[in-house]
Amino acid sequence: MRQFFKPILALSISMAFFACNNGTENKEAASAMPADTTSVSNTSSTPAPGAFTPFDVAEITHSVKDYNKWRPVFNADSVNRKANGLEDIVVGRNMGDPNKILIALKVTDTAKAMAFAADPKLKEAMDKAGVISKPEFSLYHVIRYNPDSKEKQWVLVTHKVKDFDTWLKGFDAEGTATRATFGLVDVLLARGLHDSNMVHMVFDITDMPKAKARMNDPALKKIMTNAGVISAPKIEFYDSAE
Numbered sequence: 001m002r003q004f005f006k007p008i009l010a011l012s013i014s015m016a017f018f019a020c021n022n023g024t025e026n027k028e029a030a031s032a033m034p035a036d037t038t039s040v041s042n043t044s045s046t047p048a049p050g051a052f053t054p055f056d057v058a059e060i061t062h063s064v065k066d067y068n069k070w071r072p073v074f075n076a077d078s079v080n081r082k083a084n085g086l087e088d089i090v091v092g093r094n095m096g097d098p099n100k101i102l103i104a105l106k107v108t109d110t111a112k113a114m115a116f117a118a119d120p121k122l123k124e125a126m127d128k129a130g131v132i133s134k135p136e137f138s139l140y141h142v143i144r145y146n147p148d149s150k151e152k153q154w155v156l157v158t159h160k161v162k163d164f165d166t167w168l169k170g171f172d173a174e175g176t177a178t179r180a181t182f183g184l185v186d187v188l189l190a191r192g193l194h195d196s197n198m199v200h201m202v203f204d205i206t207d208m209p210k211a212k213a214r215m216n217d218p219a220l221k222k223i224m225t226n227a228g229v230i231s232a233p234k235i236e237f238y239d240s241a242e
Helices: 067-075 078-083 110-117 121-129 164-174 176-181 208-215 218-227
Strands: 055-063 086-094 100-107 136-145 153-160 184-192 198-205 234-240
Touching: 055 086, 067 086, 067 121, 078 086, 086 110, 136 198, 153 208, 164 218, 176 184, 198 208
Parallel strands: none
Antiparallel strands: 055 100, 055 136, 086 100, 086 234, 136 184, 153 198, 153 234, 184 198
């Protein structure tokens, strides 16, 4: 997953950025943006100066009728996306349903991106590409990422916490070395752009059985509860489509 957060891969906003909420745990849906606009800037959660420059991303998931027919249409629109404040990052396919697509985009101009999302031509483009579900759209502020990630399978974990700084202490106490023993390599840590207590994480998977077992481990649930997690985690496994 080396390219997960490098803005150089082919994505398509015209098939995915037409966003609305599908009722999942994640409250960052574009169709009803949360009222909480708390800043995600926080000195206790931002890496040391010079180590990494935080940035914003949009993640979109939707289902398509046929991935092989969707992808060429999707690839053809990269210039248009970039002109509207969106840079390509990565595409993934859900392990349980390969026609469920995850798209990640770097947001370079929020105003342009949101105007583009409201363009009525998007629905037509989605239909042409074979999108058959309402896209789920989430915005995040990335505060940590690992440029050395390289695996082709990854897991996304999203949940809400009572207090981000308190949660972060618990997360760091567990540590990257411990997570690595469970086949999980830290790739990305982000906060909801409009709800700073919404936490989003991406982990490379080096050992699938261990990673899946850890996601269901009561010990992990206890760690999360003690750290102040207040929502059921949303956990999704993906294969890289790059």
